[in-house]
Amino acid sequence: MRHRVRRDLTVSPPPDAYELAEARGYGLTASDLRQWRPLSAIEIHWARKHGLSPGVARRWAREGVGILDAVRAVKLCIRPQQVRPWAAAGFLPGDAVEAAEAGMTLAEATAWRQAGFILPDAALLVRDGWTLDDATVARFAGVDRYAPAGR
Amino acid sequence: MLSGQRNKLLCETGPGTPMGELLRRYWQPIAGVSEFERQDTKAVRVMGEDLVLYRDREGNYGLVDRHCPHRRADLAYGFTEDRGLRCNYHGWLFDHSGACLHQPFEETRHPEGTFKDKVRIKAYPVAAKAGLLWAYLGPQPAPLLPDWDRFYSRGYKQIAISEIPCNWFQCQENSIDPVHFEWLHSNWSMVLRGQDGPRAPAHTRLGFDEFDYGFVYRRVRADTTEDDELWTTGRVCLWPNCLYVGHFEWRVPIDDTSTLSIGWFIDDLPGDAPFEQRRIPCWHAPVRDEKTGRWIDTHVMNQDYIAWVGQGAIADRTLEHLGESDRGVIMLRKRMFDEMEAVAAGRDPLGTIRDPALNDRVYLPIVGGLNRPAPGAGPQPFVFLAGQPDEVRSEIEQAWQQCATASGAT
Numbered sequence A: 001m002r003h004r005v006r007r008d009l010t011v012s013p014p015p016d017a018y019e020l021a022e023a024r025g026y027g028l029t030a031s032d033l034r035q036w037r038p039l040s041a042i043e044i045h046w047a048r049k050h051g052l053s054p055g056v057a058r059r060w061a062r063e064g065v066g067i068l069d070a071v072r073a074v075k076l077c078i079r080p081q082q083v084r085p086w087a088a089a090g091f092l093p094g095d096a097v098e099a100a101e102a103g104m105t106l107a108e109a110t111a112w113r114q115a116g117f118i119l120p121d122a123a124l125l126v127r128d129g130w131t132l133d134d135a136t137v138a139r140f141a142g143v144d145r146y147a148p149a150g151r
Numbered sequence B: 001m002l003s004g005q006r007n008k009l010l011c012e013t014g015p016g017t018p019m020g021e022l023l024r025r026y027w028q029p030i031a032g033v034s035e036f037e038r039q040d041t042k043a044v045r046v047m048g049e050d051l052v053l054y055r056d057r058e059g060n061y062g063l064v065d066r067h068c069p070h071r072r073a074d075l076a077y078g079f080t081e082d083r084g085l086r087c088n089y090h091g092w093l094f095d096h097s098g099a100c101l102h103q104p105f106e107e108t109r110h111p112e113g114t115f116k117d118k119v120r121i122k123a124y125p126v127a128a129k130a131g132l133l134w135a136y137l138g139p140q141p142a143p144l145l146p147d148w149d150r151f152y153s154r155g156y157k158q159i160a161i162s163e164i165p166c167n168w169f170q171c172q173e174n175s176i177d178p179v180h181f182e183w184l185h186s187n188w189s190m191v192l193r194g195q196d197g198p199r200a201p202a203h204t205r206l207g208f209d210e211f212d213y214g215f216v217y218r219r220v221r222a223d224t225t226e227d228d229e230l231w232t233t234g235r236v237c238l239w240p241n242c243l244y245v246g247h248f249e250w251r252v253p254i255d256d257t258s259t260l261s262i263g264w265f266i267d268d269l270p271g272d273a274p275f276e277q278r279r280i281p282c283w284h285a286p287v288r289d290e291k292t293g294r295w296i297d298t299h300v301m302n303q304d305y306i307a308w309v310g311q312g313a314i315a316d317r318t319l320e321h322l323g324e325s326d327r328g329v330i331m332l333r334k335r336m337f338d339e340m341e342a343v344a345a346g347r348d349p350l351g352t353i354r355d356p357a358l359n360d361r362v363y364l365p366i367v368g369g370l371n372r373p374a375p376g377a378g379p380q381p382f383v384f385l386a387g388q389p390d391e392v393r394s395e396i397e398q399a400w401q402q403c404a405t406a407s408g409a410t
Helices: A017-025 A030-036 A041-049 A054-062 A067-075 A080-088 A095-102 A106-114 A119-127 A132-141 B004-011 B018-023 B033-037 B104-109 B168-176 B179-192 B300-310 B324-344 B390-406
Strands: B028-032 B041-046 B049-055 B061-065 B100-102 B126-129 B132-135 B156-164 B203-211 B214-221 B235-238 B242-244 B248-255 B258-267 B282-284
Touching: A017 A030, A017 A041, A030 A041, A030 A054, A041 A054, A041 A067, A041 B203, A054 A067, A054 A080, A067 A095, A067 B203, A080 A095, A080 A106, A095 A106, A095 A119, A106 A119, A106 A132, A119 B324, B004 B018, B004 B168, B004 B324, B018 B324, B028 B033, B028 B041, B028 B156, B028 B248, B028 B258, B033 B132, B033 B282, B041 B248, B049 B132, B061 B126, B156 B300, B156 B390, B168 B235, B168 B242, B168 B248, B168 B258, B168 B300, B168 B324, B179 B203, B179 B300, B203 B324, B214 B324, B258 B300, B258 B390
Parallel strands: B156 B282
Antiparallel strands: B028 B132, B041 B049, B049 B061, B126 B132, B156 B258, B203 B214, B214 B235, B235 B242, B242 B248, B248 B258
């Protein structure tokens, strides 16, 4: 397996042939890789597709938020520093975005986690109208297939 | 955990179902071109629709209703002519567009009649590419059949088909589940071999990205870092029902409780001398051990099959307990729900290609790069599926020798 040197913000070796081939696959040039450093080709591709600038993408990356979640966060008008309390509470920083989409507060997300649900799982259940109590019962008792509408 | 209603959305693929409508927006591989060297017709079932795939004497491929619209005879027993497929019961003839070309007795009795113009049979477009036959069961205009760059790599190609007795979606969830590899393929394989040594390197971190044609999953294991290609490049969960890891594994619903697993494989060859393969063989991979009646467990994809079938004919996701290793699975489900809504709203779903300029050797991320040097001193054992025919193995050895000789490597 090839081993690539990962670039960070303080060093800037030129991309190797393999990286350039990958970049071309995503419609990027060596110049794009330099401009967007330290993002990878697939991240640059996604950021550009959704109109994020290199600066914005980097700010989210510094908070530990991947480009998929960064794009969603920008759409939701979330600011990078808003994910810090989530990270401090032991969530993945990107979970803050998932929770925001589902309308969950940090306290609610924490309660769901304590009941055994990882956040993306909980968020989908919340969107479907589940309460934590009901979901907890169902999780361990099986879900009634003929439950009232909304479930 | 999913509600039963959500689970149905993911699993049901018949005509008119939301997932059925989504999957019908994509070309689906359903057979190998080489299967039609020895037969003209093949009965197929795709997303709950019973159909007949045929190749007429002019070389047109057709995919039509299994039953003749006259008296419902089985067209899998029909016979092909220069153009079209003729029913063996009363001789009605249909072409690949579904037009009825001939009704022998009706035309004898009423030469001026137009009955045949009023009769059509359900017909879907078929295209050949990369040794596969692809069908499009959706509304017109059809998108372009993806022209993946890997199809053009130098190497010996083969296709293997299996029928898996379970729902397609539990197969596809496996395409974005990195951690299973550590257990199902590494640790369990060691147990099966009677090895009691240390376990495989554990996964320590997972990452997921998205691109125009699906998701990329990335992993760091105890023996790798974020500098390795398993993290920097990752593996592809190819939208909507395929895994791409240098080879392709499509999971095409036969119906809601069975899946056609189509594997497209390529063996890298030594040197760089031109290599041309005249035909891509297609073979059928057994899933059960005939002696024991148990599922075959010796090969990578067979092990996957055991996991999928073990989840039940249709996995009951109301009973599951998802954890951190399942973030990719949840992401896949959410995107499926989104794309079902997109189709219902009349939009093209993710990954459909309509611009010919974009459909020229379409790039897919691949660990190791597209044109890789052949490893080792000879052909590698085929680790993916049990049952590789001797003639395929022999052809690979011949191709290897041919290329090694041409490059002076022997």
